[in-house]
Amino acid sequence: MTLSWKTGGILLGMVFLAAVLLVKPIGVSTQFVIADGIIADAISPSFITETEEGYTSTNAYMAKSNGKYAKNASNPLNYSFVFVIAMMAGAAISSFLRGGVKGGEKTMPNIWRENFGDSALKRFAVSFAGGFIIVFGARLAGGCTSGHMMSGLMQTSISGYMFTLGAFGAGIPIAMMLYKKSEG
Amino acid sequence: MTTIILAIVIGGAFGVVLDRIGATNPKYALKMLALTNLHLMKTILLAIGVAAVAMFAGQMAGLIEVGHMSVKSAYLGVFIGGLMLGTGWAVTGYCPGTGLSAAATGRKDALFFIAGGLLGAAAYMASYSWVKSTGVLDSMFGGKATVATIPGTNYPALFEGLPGDIVGIVLGLGFIAIAFALPNKFVGSKEPHGNAQPAK
Numbered sequence: 001m002t003l004s005w006k007t008g009g010i011l012l013g014m015v016f017l018a019a020v021l022l023v024k025p026i027g028v029s030t031q032f033v034i035a036d037g038i039i040a041d042a043i044s045p046s047f048i049t050e051t052e053e054g055y056t057s058t059n060a061y062m063a064k065s066n067g068k069y070a071k072n073a074s075n076p077l078n079y080s081f082v083f084v085i086a087m088m089a090g091a092a093i094s095s096f097l098r099g100g101v102k103g104g105e106k107t108m109p110n111i112w113r114e115n116f117g118d119s120a121l122k123r124f125a126v127s128f129a130g131g132f133i134i135v136f137g138a139r140l141a142g143g144c145t146s147g148h149m150m151s152g153l154m155q156t157s158i159s160g161y162m163f164t165l166g167a168f169g170a171g172i173p174i175a176m177m178l179y180k181k182s183e184g
Numbered sequence: 185m186t187t188i189i190l191a192i193v194i195g196g197a198f199g200v201v202l203d204r205i206g207a208t209n210p211k212y213a214l215k216m217l218a219l220t221n222l223h224l225m226k227t228i229l230l231a232i233g234v235a236a237v238a239m240f241a242g243q244m245a246g247l248i249e250v251g252h253m254s255v256k257s258a259y260l261g262v263f264i265g266g267l268m269l270g271t272g273w274a275v276t277g278y279c280p281g282t283g284l285s286a287a288a289t290g291r292k293d294a295l296f297f298i299a300g301g302l303l304g305a306a307a308y309m310a311s312y313s314w315v316k317s318t319g320v321l322d323s324m325f326g327g328k329a330t331v332a333t334i335p336g337t338n339y340p341a342l343f344e345g346l347p348g349d350i351v352g353i354v355l356g357l358g359f360i361a362i363a364f365a366l367p368n369k370f371v372g373s374k375e376p377h378g379n380a381q382p383a384k
Binding site: 002003005006008009010011012013014015016017018019020021022023024025026028029032033035036039040059060061062064077078079080082083084085086087088089090091092093094095096098100101105106107108109110111112120123124125126127128129130131132133134135136137138139140141142143144145146147148149150151152153154155156157158159160162163164165166167168169170171172174175176178179180182 | 235248
């Protein structure tokens with residue numbers, strides 16, 4: 001059901017290549033900021049404002065790089081945001097076609113259950129906290145696994161190596177400590 | 185309009201492939217990081233290698249526009265952010281792209297991941313001015329730096345004078361070689377304290 005690493009690796013590589021060939025390197029985590037911008041601007045319309053030169057925001061991060069993020073949050077029908085929506089749709093269709101995620105796996109992966117028990121509340125709380133630290137970290141880093149690790153390493157970016165060193169440097173020892181039980 | 189169609193096609197393909205390589209199932213990322221099943225690690229390394237070799241070879245042949253490259257800045261926060269992301273990744277089994285995709289496949293815990301992610305992004309937006317004032321966003325290695333000098337770009341290079349496209353192909357072949365050389369697992373399920381360490 002899961003592709004062999006050879007087939008999967010070549011297909012994944014082709015997607016990253018196609019992105020650079022046709023548009024620009026793949027990245028995902030910026031779109032969490034854009035989504036926040038859309039929400040904030042819907043609640044408080046003065047959050048993003050149009051100026052003579054483009055867009056700006058009352059938030060310094062949204063306004064940086066000449067209002068690039070403010071502009072994208074004002075116009076969600078842009079390449080990077082639609083890309084992420086399409087990615088989710090692609091994953092949903094692929095998953096549906098192979099039978100979907102079933103039963104208890106929907107609430108938490110079995111490997112979590114084996115190591116930490118059956119409490120949905122516990123898994124949900126940890127997933128929430130994990131999402132917080134991951135996206136905060138990705139924004140601090142200026143990219144995530146797709147933007148820094150995959151797109152960065154393929155372009156021989158120094159930042160890609162720095163990010164990868166950090167992500168695996170923390171990830172490997174922590175996962176080894178936490179996930180001692182697994183069916184192999 | 186063309187760019188929107190490209191976003192749908194490339195984004196859609198990315199989502200399908202993420203699902204089919206097992207990246208929407210946190211199990212594979214967790215086992216990769218716990219070194220009990222390196223299937224996903226081998227997949228990722230091969231993908232980076234294949235993409236790098238094809239991109240730089242395509243540039244040398246004049247088939248790929250060098251201007252489509254986009255190298256990100258190097259600064260201390262990249263490493264610190266990597267440590268933070270790695271921490272959350274090792275606990276949840278999700279990263280931003282795979283968490284969003286996993287939610288789309290019907291995983292409820294991934295919805296909580298997304299909610300946390302939106303709050304994390306908001307917290308970064310709110311603290312950005314302070315983060316900047318600490319200096320962790322100050323450029324290192326000249327900013328948008330690459331390993332060697334890539335023809336047709338202005339990216340500063342760690343090894344100036346070395347041809348960046350050829351170095352890119354060599355590094356790409358290196359990633360492919362590591363993908364083939366890595367065993368399926370370093371650590372047995374019965375012996376979580378094995379001595380074997382990853383090559384990288």
